[in-house]
Amino acid sequence: LWGTPGLKPSTTYNLNGNYIWKQKYIFGLFFMHTSDFFVQTGYQSTDRLALIYKNTNWNYMQMWGANIILPFKAGNWLDSRLTLVGMQVHQRCDDFFDIPFNRRKWMFNGSLDNTFKVNKNLAFELIGSLQTPMIQGTFDIEAVYNLTAGLKWNFANDRISLSARCSDLFNSGMPDLKVRFKGQHLDMNNGFYSRAFTLHFSYRFGGYKKKEVRKVDTSRFGH
Numbered sequence: 001l002w003g004t005p006g007l008k009p010s011t012t013y014n015l016n017g018n019y020i021w022k023q024k025y026i027f028g029l030f031f032m033h034t035s036d037f038f039v040q041t042g043y044q045s046t047d048r049l050a051l052i053y054k055n056t057n058w059n060y061m062q063m064w065g066a067n068i069i070l071p072f073k074a075g076n077w078l079d080s081r082l083t084l085v086g087m088q089v090h091q092r093c094d095d096f097f098d099i100p101f102n103r104r105k106w107m108f109n110g111s112l113d114n115t116f117k118v119n120k121n122l123a124f125e126l127i128g129s130l131q132t133p134m135i136q137g138t139f140d141i142e143a144v145y146n147l148t149a150g151l152k153w154n155f156a157n158d159r160i161s162l163s164a165r166c167s168d169l170f171n172s173g174m175p176d177l178k179v180r181f182k183g184q185h186l187d188m189n190n191g192f193y194s195r196a197f198t199l200h201f202s203y204r205f206g207g208y209k210k211k212e213v214r215k216v217d218t219s220r221f222g223h
């Protein structure tokens with residue numbers, strides 16, 4: 001691990017625009033440019049058997065793309081939201097040891113959030129997401145996917161609430177990383193155990209009433 005006493009602060013510029021259709025469908029465009037972006041990156045020494053990690057200022061890191069959020073319902077039993085993101089990532093560093101890089105990569109991400117209502121007291125949720133391969137400097141980040149399931153049950157006149165959730169059912173939410181760049185050959189198997197099970201129980205004592213939630217003011221949308 002090498003120190004970086006000359007590390008410079010980064011500067012980020014963001015530009016975002018969103019269009020909301022029928023008060024629920026969202027279409028967006030975004031652009032982000034970070035000058036002097038820095039992150040810790042690995043490098044295999046060419047003159048000795050050593051793996052060096054060092055925070056390095058890149059020329060820049062840039063991302064631009066689009067996102068879409070599409071909510072939809074089916075009767076009173078299904079409430080879903082589909083989120084899609086597509087972007088191009090451009091990363092450049094002219095002063096990374098003896099292997100400068102100038103890399104571009106298209107990345108896509110999709111997630112689907114579903115709530116299934118059996119009745120007013122019982123509901124199930126199923127959430128899935130997928131991200132295509134990505135880059136970080138000289139690293140290639142493999143694709144990842146995640147599936148989460150849960151349920152919520154209210155009973156005893158809504159005084160008791162019981163919920164259970166299992167996150168990352170297939171333990172696939174942490175990506176593997178590798179380097180195949182200008183003679184560098186490195187495999188990183190993170191080996192994280194990311195699956196998690198949570199159980200939540202709550203009891204509302206007599207006299208407690210839920211606060212009324214005020215409706216969102218949509219007058220600015222012309223309605």
